[in-house]
Amino acid sequence: MPADCPCCAGEALPGRRRLLLGALACVAFPGVAAQAAAQPERRLHILRVQTGDRFGGVYWRDGCYDRDALRRLDWVMxxxxxxxxxxxxxRLFDVLNAVALRLDAGGPFHINSGYRAPATNALYARRSSRVSQISLHMSGMAADLSLPGRDPVAVARVAAAMQVGGVGLYREGFVHLDCGPARRW
Structure with missing residues (x-):
């Protein structure tokens, strides 16, 4: 087995949480499983709007996740x-990858919210009743994004049709995607 896969490697990644998340990542969503199995590599292109940080490249190959790529994605998010x-x-990156493939997206996702520390989420929840007190953003399982040149309604519809997690459409022009239970709002 490749040593760079958090779900396959004999060497545990730092922290029980990373190991658990890696193990969960091995369980593919039914709607993404066939598409992912056919890919020799999974790529992702994202731009973090607030910081200008980018990731563009392969995060999964040869049947496993690339730990260095995951660390870089963690920092961008x-x-x-x-x-x-x-x-x-x-699994969040797998959802983004699957949506990008389905849309034949050439450009990067513009991420305006990835991970949220509890203090940040509490601040947002005080400002808006639409922010969940137990947001999946705090668990590293969600992203709010846009895809320049694409209608947010179309992005949300494609993601919802794939049945691969939560999909929310916001009038501000962004889409919420997560790798939690399938649901829509």
């Missing part, structure tokens, strides 16, 4: 308010 990163659930 960090909470810029707190300068705090957390291990993101790799």
């Amino acid at each position: 960090r909470d810029p308010r707190q300068a705090e990163a957390t291990p993101m659930d790799p």
Whole structure:
């Protein structure tokens, strides 16, 4: 087995949470499983709007996740308010990859919210009743995004049709995607 896979490697990644998330990542969503199995590599292109940080490249190959790529993605997806990163659930990246493939997206997802530290989430929840007190953003399982040149309604419809997690459409022009239970709002 490749040594760079958090779900396959004999060497545990730092922290029980990363190991658990890696193990969960091995359980593919039914709607994504066939598409992912056919891919020799999984790529992702994202731009973090607030920081200008980017990731563009392969995060999964030869049947396993690339630990270095996951660390870089964790940093790009960090909470810029707190300068705090957390291990993101790799299944979120699989959801983004599957949606990008289905849309034949050439450009990067523009991420305006990835991981949220509890303090940041509490601040947002005080400002808006639409922010969940137990948001999947705090678990590294969600992203709010846009895809330049694409209608957010179309992005949300494609993601919802795939049945691969939560999909929310916001009038501000962004889409919420997560790797939690399938649901829509």
